Amino acid sequence: MRWRRRSSWIYTGLGLFAIALFLMVMRYLGVVFETNAKAQLALHGSTAGVxxxxxxxxxxxxxxxxxxxxxxxLASAVTIFGLGRDWWTARH
Structure with missing residues (x-):
């Protein structure tokens, strides 16, 4: 039972890392699309594609x-908490 609680913290942290990575990619694509659109706007003028x-x-x-x-x-804190959970809990 202890392993399930520990792994749920770790999986939650890794899931938050995945969401952060997705948001970084979205932000990067926003910059790329904006730069591309401004370049096309300068070359060809305003079109539906731009x-x-x-x-x-x-x-x-x-x-x-x-x-x-x-x-x-938050993802780092949750993952470290999940990984370090066995080290500071009392053993029976």
Whole structure:
């Protein structure tokens, strides 16, 4: 039973790491889409494709780096708590 409680903390922490990684990728794609749209806008002018890229970039840029940092900090704390749980609990 003790192993299940410990592993649930570890899996929760790893799941939070995965969510943070997904948010980092979204933020990066937002920057890439925005840069690409601005380059196309400078070369070809305003088109439906440029407008769609700018809209997609705006959606991806809703993610804030502070959210990612807080999520990474929480994931680290939960994972370390799960990994270190056996070391400070009393053994029977």
């Amino acid at each position: 407008d769609a890229l700018l809209h997609l970039a705006a959606i991806c840029n809703w993610v804030r780096w502070r959210w990612i940092a807080n999520l990474l900090l």
